[in-house]
Amino acid sequence: MKYLRNTCIMKSDRHFRKEVFNLKKDDIFAVVDIETTGTDPEKNRIIQFGCVLIEKGKIVSRFATDINPLQSIPVHIEQLTGISNKQVAHAPYFEDVAYTIYQLLDGCVFVAHNIHFDLLFLNSELKRCRVNELAVEGIDTVELAQIFLPQSAGFRVADLARQLDIIHDNPHQADSDAEVTAEIFLTIEQRIRQLPLVTMEQLVSLADVLAMDTQAYLAMIFADMRTALQPLDSRLKVINGIALRKKEIPRFKPSPHDTLPEEVFVSRALADEEVTTRQAQKEMVQLIQQFLQPDNSSKNLLIEAATGIGKTLGYLLPLSYQATPETPIVISTLSIVLENQLINKELPLLNRLVGAEHQAVLLKSDSHYLDLETFAYTLRHPVKQKQYGLSQMATLVWLTETTTGDLNELKANRQQFTFWQQVSHQGRVLLSEQSPFYADDFLVHREQQLAEASFIVVNHAYLCEENRRNQYKVPKSAVLVIDEAQHLPRILEKTSTQQFVFSRLERQLSLLTEETLKDSVTAVSAKNQTLSQTLALFYQVLDELSLLQTELHMFLTQFFGNSQDEKVFTKDQFDSFTISEKKLIRHVGVLLNEADGLVEKMIQYLISHLSDWLPSEKNHLLNLFALASVFKEWAETCRTFFYDWEPGVIKWTYLFQQQLTCYVSRLPEAKLSATNWYNRYDKIIFTGGTLQLNQQSHYFEHELGLEAVEKRKITDPYDYEKVARLFVLQKDRHIDLNDQKSFGKYITNVVKKLVDVYDRPILVLFTSHDLLKRVYAGLAPIYGTKGREVLGQGISGSKERILKRFQSSSNAVLLGSESFWEGIDLPGGQLELIVMTRLPFDPPKRAFVKEKYAYLSSQGLNPFYYEALPQAASRLRQALGRLIRSADDKGVMVMLDDRLLTAGYSKRMLAFLPDKLPVAAVNQEALFQQISEFLGK
Numbered sequence: 016m017k018y019l020r021n022t023c024i025m026k027s028d029r030h031f032r033k034e035v036f037n038l039k040k041d042d043i044f045a046v047v048d049i050e051t052t053g054t055d056p057e058k059n060r061i062i063q064f065g066c067v068l069i070e071k072g073k074i075v076s077r078f079a080t081d082i083n084p085l086q087s088i089p090v091h092i093e094q095l096t097g098i099s100n101k102q103v104a105h106a107p108y109f110e111d112v113a114y115t116i117y118q119l120l121d122g123c124v125f126v127a128h129n130i131h132f133d134l135l136f137l138n139s140e141l142k143r144c145r146v147n148e149l150a151v152e153g154i155d156t157v158e159l160a161q162i163f164l165p166q167s168a169g170f171r172v173a174d175l176a177r178q179l180d181i182i183h184d185n186p187h188q189a190d191s192d193a194e195v196t197a198e199i200f201l202t203i204e205q206r207i208r209q210l211p212l213v214t215m216e217q218l219v220s221l222a223d224v225l226a227m228d229t230q231a232y233l234a235m236i237f238a239d240m241r242t243a244l245q246p247l248d249s250r251l252k253v254i255n256g257i258a259l260r261k262k263e264i265p266r267f268k269p270s271p272h273d274t275l276p277e278e279v280f281v282s283r284a285l286a287d288e289e290v291t292t293r294q295a296q297k298e299m300v301q302l303i304q305q306f307l308q309p310d311n312s313s314k315n316l317l318i319e320a321a322t323g324i325g326k327t328l329g330y331l332l333p334l335s336y337q338a339t340p341e342t343p344i345v346i347s348t349l350s351i352v353l354e355n356q357l358i359n360k361e362l363p364l365l366n367r368l369v370g371a372e373h374q375a376v377l378l379k380s381d382s383h384y385l386d387l388e389t390f391a392y393t394l395r396h397p398v399k400q401k402q403y404g405l406s407q408m409a410t411l412v413w414l415t416e417t418t419t420g421d422l423n424e425l426k427a428n429r430q431q432f433t434f435w436q437q438v439s440h441q442g443r444v445l446l447s448e449q450s451p452f453y454a455d456d457f458l459v460h461r462e463q464q465l466a467e468a469s470f471i472v473v474n475h476a477y478l479c480e481e482n483r484r485n486q487y488k489v490p491k492s493a494v495l496v497i498d499e500a501q502h503l504p505r506i507l508e509k510t511s512t513q514q515f516v517f518s519r520l521e522r523q524l525s526l527l528t529e530e531t532l533k534d535s536v537t538a539v540s541a542k543n544q545t546l547s548q549t550l551a552l553f554y555q556v557l558d559e560l561s562l563l564q565t566e567l568h569m570f571l572t573q574f575f576g577n578s579q580d581e582k583v584f585t586k587d588q589f590d591s592f593t594i595s596e597k598k599l600i601r602h603v604g605v606l607l608n609e610a611d612g613l614v615e616k617m618i619q620y621l622i623s624h625l626s627d628w629l630p631s632e633k634n635h636l637l638n639l640f641a642l643a644s645v646f647k648e649w650a651e652t653c654r655t656f657f658y659d660w661e662p663g664v665i666k667w668t669y670l671f672q673q674q675l676t677c678y679v680s681r682l683p684e685a686k687l688s689a690t691n692w693y694n695r696y697d698k699i700i701f702t703g704g705t706l707q708l709n710q711q712s713h714y715f716e717h718e719l720g721l722e723a724v725e726k727r728k729i730t731d732p733y734d735y736e737k738v739a740r741l742f743v744l745q746k747d748r749h750i751d752l753n754d755q756k757s758f759g760k761y762i763t764n765v766v767k768k769l770v771d772v773y774d775r776p777i778l779v780l781f782t783s784h785d786l787l788k789r790v791y792a793g794l795a796p797i798y799g800t801k802g803r804e805v806l807g808q809g810i811s812g813s814k815e816r817i818l819k820r821f822q823s824s825s826n827a828v829l830l831g832s833e834s835f836w837e838g839i840d841l842p843g844g845q846l847e848l849i850v851m852t853r854l855p856f857d858p859p860k861r862a863f864v865k866e867k868y869a870y871l872s873s874q875g876l877n878p879f880y881y882e883a884l885p886q887a888a889s890r891l892r893q894a895l896g897r898l899i900r901s902a903d904d905k906g907v908m909v910m911l912d913d914r915l916l917t918a919g920y921s922k923r924m925l926a927f928l929p930d931k932l933p934v935a936a937v938n939q940e941a942l943f944q945q946i947s948e949f950l951g952k
Contacts, residue, residue: 038124038152038228038235044069045123046156046200048192049133050096052084056139060084061109062098065189066119067197069126072204074197078119079190081106090796096187113144120149128172128196130155130226153227156200158405162218163203165409166416166424169816175199177823207236211247211258214411215240221397221411224404251415255391255451258411262418262460267340267467268372274336295320295729299329302727303700307333307494313725317500317715318702320729323901326702327361328368330496331470335369337494338469345471345492345696347478349499351423354472357498362470375470376461377421378489379477384461385410385420386440387452392634393438406434420457433526436641445618445637447625475503479510481692482684491695500701501889504685504718511684513652517568518674520649524561527642528554535635542632546620553613560606567603570596572675575668581862584666584677589657600657607650614643655679663870667862680863682870686720705892712927714885733899735932740949741895743910743936752853752912759789762852762911765939766790766828769850769909770798772943773950774826779850780894781832784809786852791830798828808832846897847905847950853912854924855890856883884920888927895928907946 046067053059062084068076081098083106093099116137127133130153138148160170167178172192176183181198185191207215215237222230251258299320306316320326338344348354358375366373393407409428417424422435429435443458453459465471473489475497481489497503526532533554540547575582592600621628621636628636656666656679663682668675687693706715716724733739750761766779781787791807798805804827806817814834821829822845829835857864868878876882898906915921916936925934937945 038231040235040239041071042152043075043123044126044154044200045120046126046193046197047120047133047137048127048189048196049136050092050098050187050189051136052086052088052092054132056136060086061136061140062088062092062103063096063189064112064116065191065193066116067193068119068123069197069201072201074201077190077194079193080112082112083108094795097185098188109140110144113141113146117141117146117149120151121147123151124228124232125149125151125153126156126196126200127153128156128192128199130157152231154200154229154232155226156196156203158225158229159203160199161405161428162408163206163412165413165428167427168819169427172196172199173823174819177819204236207233208240209248210412210415211251211253212237212240212244213253213256214258214415217256217394217411218408221394221404221408224399224401248415252455254387254455257387257391257394257414259387259414259455260416260418262455264460264463264467265374266372267374267469269339270335270369270371272336272369293324293732295324295732296326296329298729299324299326299702300332302729303330303333306700306725307337307698313723314698315716315721315724316698316700317706317724317726318700318729319706319727320702320704321731321733321899322704322896323899323904324729324732326729327357327498328365330498330700330702331361331365332368334494334496335365335371335373335469338373340374340467340469342493343469343471343490344494344496345473345489346496346498347473347475349475349502351474353499354474357472373469374464374467375472376464376468377419378461378471378473379421379423380488381442381458382439383422384440384457385414385422386438386446386637387420387456388446388450388630389634389637390438391452392631393434395631398434403434410438418460420460437638439641441637441640444622445625445633447630447633449626450630475499475506476510478692479503479507479690482510482690487692487695489692489695493697495696495699497699497701499703501703501705501715501893503701504715507687507690507719508680508682508685511682512678512680513648513655514679515649515652515656515677516674517564517676519645520564521561521568523642523645524557524564527639528557528561532635532638532642536639539628539632539635543620543624543627546617549613549617549620553610553617556606556609556613560603560610563599563603563606567599568675570599571668571677572670572673575670575675582668583862583866584656584668586660600653604650604653604657607646607653610643611646611650614640614646652677652679655681662873665863665866665870667866678863680867682867688720704896705889712885714881714889717881731929732902733929735899735929738905739895739899739907739929739932740945741908741910741928741932741934742942742945743913743916743934744942745936745938746911746913752914755783755786755789759786759793762786763790763793765909765911766794766850767797768939768943769848769946770794770803770828772947773848775848776821776824776826776846777828777848777850778821778835778846778897779828779830780835780852780855781830782853782855782858784832787830787832790852794828794830803828806830808835848907848909848946849894849898850909851891851894851911854887854910854914855894856887859883879920880923884923885927888924891924892927895932905950907949909942909946 046069048065049061050063051059051061061082063079063081065079066077067074081103083103085108088098088100088103120137125134134149134151134153141148157170160167160175164170164175164178168174172195173183173186175181176195176199179199179202181195181202183191183195210218215233219230219233219237222233247253247258250261252261253259299318302316302318305311306313318326320329334344346357348357354377358377362373362375365371390410397404397407406428409425413425422429422439440458443462446453446456446458450456471490471492478489481487536550537547540550574588617636618640621633625633655664656677659679665680665682667678669678670676683689693699701715716722744765746761750758752758762779766777769777779790781790787807788810791805791810795805795807804820804824806821806827807830808814808817811817811820817829817831821827859865859868868882871878871881895908898904898908913936915924916934928934935945
């Protein structure tokens, strides 16, 4: 029966009532967007309304209007929307258009991006104007996008428009947002209709957790699809009621050439539109060929190669003649982006050049992959919780797209921690060959790919974590390539650092002892006495551990004080603890070890009796093991933190919001000679843009503990005298670099002037987040109202989100620290101006840095010249690498710290920069003039 349209659907608690009814194909869908002065419908008002009407899959009408809110538009809203008080001053009041809006929307299906906000706000305004509230069916496009565009990088309207190539000229303008949302809605419906019926049937059954009437909308499409049955897409298969993308195993085929003659490379390169012959690239090929000769006994080759010369192809070409599935080459690189670029772009290009069919496999931890059997179990036992259901639905759609099962493909969709921890793979060893999903399991598929792979790709962190594994995951090989190797020392240091987070321990204990899980695993274990007794003992340990870790957390929090500064933990401090306090520490450590031992015992029992368990029983136990997998790491960290006082072991604590974290870093482990994997490779090629910096520097090899290396620097192809400038601003004597307030004002004023004269993206780099926040507060309110977006790291969202917004903007200002020194890539020379607020030294008062420098001093080394200076110079060089990445790039660096030219160490630091880079000290007037002249702005 049709839902009665004039029935009020608002409750006193402002939540919508769910009614059961059917949507019809001939319904009109009204896609709505509003802009408001704030988020509280009782205090704030609508300033813009936009609506697009859709009928039978086509946009048929549009309506939009500014609205005078009779209250001032806050600066941050003006900054976000671009809607000013002046713009709405002569617009109609909401009272003037309330009935028109009601008449427009009444009888339509209400569609919005975050429907609860838009419909609630509209009804509040209608009620205020004494117009009937809307009693309409509603669909939320945020939820639709989360389900049917599962691999999206984000679910804002702007993110989705970018992904779907929909033009979005005026984000946060109601008419533009409504138009784009309508196109997103139509695109999603097209994608829904292409899904297999078996997937749609499951989606409809799970959709009762969705907002308002989205389930009815999906049911309507499903019914329509059933009336016009289509054959299953040939790229899909159905296993136990789940539609999966078919997987293929591409076969390796060697090059028809035995070697790589120069004429072959040149002729093929010239014939290939994607390759330009580069002298520097050929130089790199020749160096590696010489290094690989049988009579070359060197193990380590360091090649410094500027960005943009094609260094990836420079090492792939000579290695392609040694790489086979029997003797694969291992390549370690920095990030997911570089991994994907290597596999999806560089490798196909290599194959075209050499006439081969090399295959590559990306290795990650097993937990990065979906366990199909466990996921199928969740479908049979759904949890009626919204985020859990959304995650299940998104996974069903994703399985019709993915061939890897890599959960990173769902990065923006992984908000439901419990679900993703539950369905993450626990390893090949726990997979039963009797499972209906065995042949299609993603880890089994990866093993099959490895049998044909001539290149194996990992990231630096995965490689460095070999040191903590009981069994090797990265294969032994004759050759290991470490690309972007300048980052390896930092990652080695990071992976040699362990942390004990009390809040995480508390959360895991809470999840492990949650009644539903405890009851289910207890019931499953009852069929076997040994397992039942072990599980009972495990829960006894957890109960005791829960009490004692709370006591230990309180004691350590009080001991280290409530400030948020890092605090070093010393042997003298430990010795000052009372006997009872030391007993408490020892008891917690023992319980963590016992918990880990009991989990390992249960896992081994499960492995040895896999055939005895039904899939549902095994999945209950796997849920428990997934949550308990961290006890081994915690037990080791706890032991090291309190009892290991060897030289080079640094310990410190950090308190945030009353939650204490304990850190342990083992500096001797951050050397390649101390790893258990370094000797598994006969030849190692280290390559990157800032490895040795100059022939006099030994910083890189010292950081890694390398004693015998071949060092080669590829001829830099860039004429820095023509394409780059480094201006060092002469500051007034009264400016104190260490006075955050005055230095912050100084930076703000300089950046303001640059923003005013330079209408292009600007990257401002900081070494202090407090200073960054001060400058952001000085810039954002001013330029937001002028349509110039100011983005702040740690303020404007995640790093990934900030980068996307910066990359899509023609003139945004990005304030970054820490990881932004390592670089962001903008295509086509978009980034031409970088402002560096201070020389990028690590803060010497930071606990870890202070202790590390003390350790270096104890080894007879000068920490400033051995560590601090070359590290800062390396970061400085990396910042320059953000500007000049191809022969067509041009850029300016502005340094606000004049110590680069005035300090006693300035010559040493400048020696790390390209020889022909023009460096000049300038005052403010000359700075702006020379930037304009050089960049032609």
